[in-house]
Amino acid sequence: MLRGIIENTRRQKPLVHCLTNYVTVNDCANVLLAGGGSPIMADDLREAAEITALCRGLVINIGTLNERTIETMIQSGKKANALNLPVILDPVGAGASTFRTETVHCLMSQIRFAVIRGNMSEIKNIGQGKGFPQREDYTQSEEFTQGEGFHQGVDAADRDRLTEENLEMNSGRVRRLALETGAVIAVTGAMDLVSDGRRMAVCRNGHPELGRITGTGCMLSAVTGAYAAANPNRMFEAALAAVCAMGISGERAYQWAQAAGGGTGTMKMHLMDQIDRMTDGRIESEARYEVW
Amino acid sequence: MLRGIIENTRRQKPLVHCLTNYVTVNDCANVLLAGGGSPIMADDLREAAEITALCRGLVINIGTLNERTIETMIQSGKKANALNLPVILDPVGAGASTFRTETVHCLMSQIRFAVIRGNMSEIKNIGQGKGFPQREDYTQSEEFTQGEGFHQGVDAADRDRLTEENLEMNSGRVRRLALETGAVIAVTGAMDLVSDGRRMAVCRNGHPELGRITGTGCMLSAVTGAYAAANPNRMFEAALAAVCAMGISGERAYQWAQAAGGGTGTMKMHLMDQIDRMTDGRIESEARYEVW
């Protein structure tokens, strides 16, 4: 079902506008190129919407939010919506501060997102009342990830780990969030969930060491932007292909790093190589996902 | 004719002030060190001119322009001009937005540049009426790279590709732009052109995969800054040496990456290594350029 996603991207080389954080921006640009797209980063209000209009997709990542760029995000997002370009949201650290939580809600009220990709803590935060229970409705055993109990910053809290035990509950919630928002929801972690409200996929590729390289989530959102821009009528498949591509790449990059006696520095380099060399055929043969 | 450029740089280790974009800034700093210089990035208005005055050269790159840094660029540029330090301009994405186009024209009206380095779309944009025809004077077959026809963002548009067929026309235009601006013009792409108005060089080193690593243009401008700072009376040679050094490094980095079974991640690492190990002797033996 994912056939052609990557080949389309490499053939079209879609220009993708990224409004993203300054921590991982270089890796996002490089991985977007490696995935077959072409990145442009431009966050000044005086040019952002004009740049968006040159592009085939837009990625909004709130990793290092600041006052200046929120308005840019809104204007670029509205322009992309007007032109019917897919907009990807990466709600980095939603729930870690009131500012992030409120900004994500503001963005979601003004922009129609094609894909929202985050870890379970972030998705849980933005999903309150839209698939996920309100904070006050959480039971003791599945406490809310904010305030005192929230200590992982931009990573998912331990209690939000997706397991075989809570898979059914969480997949149901993710599906409802997709229906409520009209966006494909991609939740990544030890297992990954992707849903457009109708279909639900669980993907079991990936490697824990990916969590020890900064920005692998941001990079995944950037690759999603490239695949989505080149496959605008196949959002669910584009998001799932990106999730699988990053998972497979992580597995292989870890193997290469181990074989070389290296660590996370070596693994990061190979991760880029793997995305660069990813093909539809490799997705077909190496991805471990089910759709229901 | 390029003898001594690199050795001078490594011996003097000139401090170079970079006002550059946040996408590729780390690679620019590292490549400037690898090339033999010493980078300092400082973009707050309250210190920029003071920092410039400590330096031997200034690189201005508009890759992620914003309101705050334009005034910094002007003040640092004027300080560098007053101290007779070479100033390099990298007009990233000129033509992609009105804001970038206008900012470049503003910078060029207030600062005297020693070298302007860009791809053909950028150079064509800034060269209107100064060597290159005005937009309205372009014939159908060589359309202007702005507006609807412009889809490549920070990369050169396909129609602006330098070929053996349009080499004579374009080299004439580049030469006139050099004469009009008083700057050495370096246009990079499948072939590279460098001219100071009097001399014209075409360089045929390089590899297409360089275009799949973000910031190789920015990195070249940074290396140009180092070579120019250490060789202030040989601007044409400094710019040409930098163009050749990046081209040779790209060829070799691609070979290393291929030999290792790697992709763009591996190639980027080797690109840095190659600039680090570049010598005047290697330029002499491996550069493929003609001057006329």
Added chain:
Amino acid sequence: MLRGIIENTRRQKPLVHCLTNYVTVNDCANVLLAGGGSPIMADDLREAAEITALCRGLVINIGTLNERTIETMIQSGKKANALNLPVILDPVGAGASTFRTETVHCLMSQIRFAVIRGNMSEIKNIGQGKGFPQREDYTQSEEFTQGEGFHQGVDAADRDRLTEENLEMNSGRVRRLALETGAVIAVTGAMDLVSDGRRMAVCRNGHPELGRITGTGCMLSAVTGAYAAANPNRMFEAALAAVCAMGISGERAYQWAQAAGGGTGTMKMHLMDQIDRMTDGRIESEARYEVW
């Protein structure tokens, strides 16, 4: 005496808030992960103190200071002080501009730092009248590193090189600066000095090529932040372990790069790997330091 520092860090995985420069921020995030911590970068005033409160430590690095972030640094610093979290200061380029010098003095007057890590020129600049002589008291032979005589930007000036000859004088000054500020002072260069006012360590690990990779100082400060956050009652040991870890990693990374026929690009990757693979046992066996 350094036993357990790294193991504690890896076991606790402390979240560390970094207010740092955009040149080396990605490397700081990755090295902090490699060292066993978890980074979060958030510099908007509306969330900074709230983010600090989620964390176990704070790193303030002034590498690319700007108006917007100074107030953020002060508020986050005060919050960290109120919560008794260790705050690390990296006074990048102190002395290179009036703005940096004044900002560092402002930060030091409002925030209580647990560790201050810089090169000798930076430490000398911030230490005036607090261990180091005032500018006017320097003799001809040990001129002050500012103004005309200061040409190294963010690197230490040659005249500030720590040698066996000036070791006694400088270690005395560093010790007094530690006493005056109440912070552990870590000065890095050809030799490294670490003092809490009571104890003084000199460390002889490291490699000159570290100076040809941008941000190795910033990276050391980030690792110090992780080790300090996980070992809040052992600041001197945490800072010394970080200094040793970076020195050993630099030696080994250089060896790996040489063996592979590589340069600074390859070395940088291996530097990250080495920090990733650092253990208390390796510190014990490979660190060359004396404490007195």
